[in-house]
Amino acid sequence: MSSKLSRRDFFKLGGLGVLTATGIAALNNKTTSAKHDHHSSLAIQTPMDHGDLPGTGDVDHEKNGFNPGEILTDFDYGTVSTLPNGQTLREYEIVAINKNIEVVPGIEFAAWTYNGRIPGPTIRATEGDRIRIRFVNGSSHPHSMHFHGFHSGEMDGVPGTGPGGMVHPGEEFIYEFDAEPFGLHLYHCHVFPLARHIAKGLYGAFIIDPKEGRPPVDTEMVMVMSGFDIDFDDGNDFYAVNAIPFYYQNHPIQIHVGETVRIYLVNILEFDFVNSFHLHANFFQYYPTGTSLIPSEFTDTIVQGQAQRGILEFSYKYPGMYMFHAHVTEFAELGWNGMFEVLP
Amino acid sequence: MTEQTPSTKNNGFTLRTFALFLLPIILLAGVIALFLNTGGGLNLESPVPIEELTVERYRLERDVFELQVRNTGPQELTIAQVIINDSIMPFEVTPDATLPRLGKAYITIKYSWTGGEAYAVRIFTSNSVPIDLEIPVAFVTPQPDSKTFWGFTLIGLYVGVIPIFLGIFWLPALRNLGKRWMLFLMAVTAGLLLFLGFDTIAEAFEQAAEVPGVFQGIGLIGIGVVSTFLILDAVSKRQAQTGRDEASKRLSLAFTIAIGIGIHNLGEGLAIGAAYSIGEISLGTFLVVGFIIQNITEGLGIIAPVLRDRPTLKALALMGLIGGAPAIIGAWIGGYAPSPTLAVLFLSIGAGAIFQVVYEIAKLIQRDTTKESMSGTVFSGVLVGMMMLWVTGLLIK
Numbered sequence: 001m002s003s004k005l006s007r008r009d010f011f012k013l014g015g016l017g018v019l020t021a022t023g024i025a026a027l028n029n030k031t032t033s034a035k036h037d038h039h040s041s042l043a044i045q046t047p048m049d050h051g052d053l054p055g056t057g058d059v060d061h062e063k064n065g066f067n068p069g070e071i072l073t074d075f076d077y078g079t080v081s082t083l084p085n086g087q088t089l090r091e092y093e094i095v096a097i098n099k100n101i102e103v104v105p106g107i108e109f110a111a112w113t114y115n116g117r118i119p120g121p122t123i124r125a126t127e128g129d130r131i132r133i134r135f136v137n138g139s140s141h142p143h144s145m146h147f148h149g150f151h152s153g154e155m156d157g158v159p160g161t162g163p164g165g166m167v168h169p170g171e172e173f174i175y176e177f178d179a180e181p182f183g184l185h186l187y188h189c190h191v192f193p194l195a196r197h198i199a200k201g202l203y204g205a206f207i208i209d210p211k212e213g214r215p216p217v218d219t220e221m222v223m224v225m226s227g228f229d230i231d232f233d234d235g236n237d238f239y240a241v242n243a244i245p246f247y248y249q250n251h252p253i254q255i256h257v258g259e260t261v262r263i264y265l266v267n268i269l270e271f272d273f274v275n276s277f278h279l280h281a282n283f284f285q286y287y288p289t290g291t292s293l294i295p296s297e298f299t300d301t302i303v304q305g306q307a308q309r310g311i312l313e314f315s316y317k318y319p320g321m322y323m324f325h326a327h328v329t330e331f332a333e334l335g336w337n338g339m340f341e342v343l344p
Numbered sequence: 345m346t347e348q349t350p351s352t353k354n355n356g357f358t359l360r361t362f363a364l365f366l367l368p369i370i371l372l373a374g375v376i377a378l379f380l381n382t383g384g385g386l387n388l389e390s391p392v393p394i395e396e397l398t399v400e401r402y403r404l405e406r407d408v409f410e411l412q413v414r415n416t417g418p419q420e421l422t423i424a425q426v427i428i429n430d431s432i433m434p435f436e437v438t439p440d441a442t443l444p445r446l447g448k449a450y451i452t453i454k455y456s457w458t459g460g461e462a463y464a465v466r467i468f469t470s471n472s473v474p475i476d477l478e479i480p481v482a483f484v485t486p487q488p489d490s491k492t493f494w495g496f497t498l499i500g501l502y503v504g505v506i507p508i509f510l511g512i513f514w515l516p517a518l519r520n521l522g523k524r525w526m527l528f529l530m531a532v533t534a535g536l537l538l539f540l541g542f543d544t545i546a547e548a549f550e551q552a553a554e555v556p557g558v559f560q561g562i563g564l565i566g567i568g569v570v571s572t573f574l575i576l577d578a579v580s581k582r583q584a585q586t587g588r589d590e591a592s593k594r595l596s597l598a599f600t601i602a603i604g605i606g607i608h609n610l611g612e613g614l615a616i617g618a619a620y621s622i623g624e625i626s627l628g629t630f631l632v633v634g635f636i637i638q639n640i641t642e643g644l645g646i647i648a649p650v651l652r653d654r655p656t657l658k659a660l661a662l663m664g665l666i667g668g669a670p671a672i673i674g675a676w677i678g679g680y681a682p683s684p685t686l687a688v689l690f691l692s693i694g695a696g697a698i699f700q701v702v703y704e705i706a707k708l709i710q711r712d713t714t715k716e717s718m719s720g721t722v723f724s725g726v727l728v729g730m731m732m733l734w735v736t737g738l739l740i741k
Contacts, residue, residue: 054431104432106424106441106470230472237468238432245432333431 245335504671511643535729613674
């Protein structure tokens, strides 16, 4: 601490000062306009009035090509047809592309994406459906799609399991398997170095509904928890649900009193051991991995390790603004923070 | 840039030599123009952004952090995000978030900090380059008011003025010493100064590490040490030529020692003031006592050459002030406008001055010892001088 002084290597003798700290002088000698000329979106003010709370303004969603507000309720059922044996076939086309994503105002991250968005498309099917994914690698690195669920080894998307394990730039591969078991799953790239391939954006949610369906609710949402390591020190600099930090803090999710809500929550956060979800002023039924129709817990906070996921169901009794965030509070103040605006 | 107007009469300057002189400069301009236009065939585009942002100082007020930053990298950069203790905070940049090379800006962050706690501030540029600042102990930064002004003055008094005057007060006692003992004291002074000189150089190098790369701290040390040594040497040679008596020569040597120690104390005051203003140190009573004991030796060094003379009180007072008062000025500057660049400059000037003075003393000792061999006295004196600072240094390390 006293590195600036060699001959005078002072101890911190605590307190016995010759000087005493003085009062507060007003900060009046400067103009207070935050000028950012590169991006108009570098505004400090957020749509909500947060005072001096942690947070950032909005990124350029249009330039990013995706918007967490839309991803929240965007379920991709694929192109549906029926196979000769009567099985439902769902066909998807997913392209891996390099893309610069503005993760927080003023900072672009050289991301790797499925279909240009983070998280990738939320693939949704019913138990027993045939899923056929034409995966095209339009990027500059080899990638794959590794699904959690039942499938044969060559469909596992892991290097060493065949051509689907590592799809080289410009090449493509068709992953095909039956959707099972029902539950909430995920997919991600499994090419090495794995942590980088995931952290750079190659992941998405994979929902398999039970044959008989889940009990109906008024609103369904998908939330994929992740982070960005923008300076490549194997530690996340920003955290979020659905990629963009503070999005749902800046744009609260509107629901109504009594409205039943189901959230498909997936954790794909790299580098940190756990992630969590905490709902304010409320409790939810929790279905770990969504593989049972009977909830395992009635709680307001759950913890997920990487690739753990689960389904939350709740409704609000009273109108108002309610926060939801990682109760690993460090993540919350680095972006994983959102609001429900419960209308009467 | 290198415009010269040599006189024509004594070196046969002609239009031809002028043209020959200009030729390389014209060629240089051509080469630069070629490079600027074509890149000279080199791939000058850096594959990664090289960005460097130096937090020159920070100021804490209640609920506010203010950082003074300078772009010390090779190219323009934009401040994109500020994170305090793992919390993304809204901020304002004045005058602009985009800083040209060597441009300066102020970042203001509203943050309800707690006194006495540590804070880690991380600034991200738009190219995701993190710049980290550690605030080891948060407290309201002293503002230039009469109270803190007096506080820094006191620091300077304790560190510089008081100990030096205490050392000077030895004069009456030492005046009655024999010639050999006086020589011994001169050697002690040389030892003190050598120790101080090495220490100052080391401190300058340490400070140089904090200087933004673009300001070339190590280069500044070279400039400071060498130019000061040569200037003082020239001054003392000129004085020697004026043909005054030995006593006044010794007096002027004492003044030169005072100047050297004074500049050294200015550098030291800068470092102490700067460290104090950011809460890196607190001056406890024990520490102040340590300062006084160690720096008494500096006062002793000043009077050593004039022990056999009868310097006036006025001259003694002046020497004490020259040697000690700069510590006060240093503490003011360091306290209100800390700058490692300035500290490096003053420390190296101090070192240059000290080494020149050692050189002068060595000449004096040599003159006194030509008749008889006293190398044992000189050796033990120099060693004692160095050991004095080393031992008293144990008190404040």
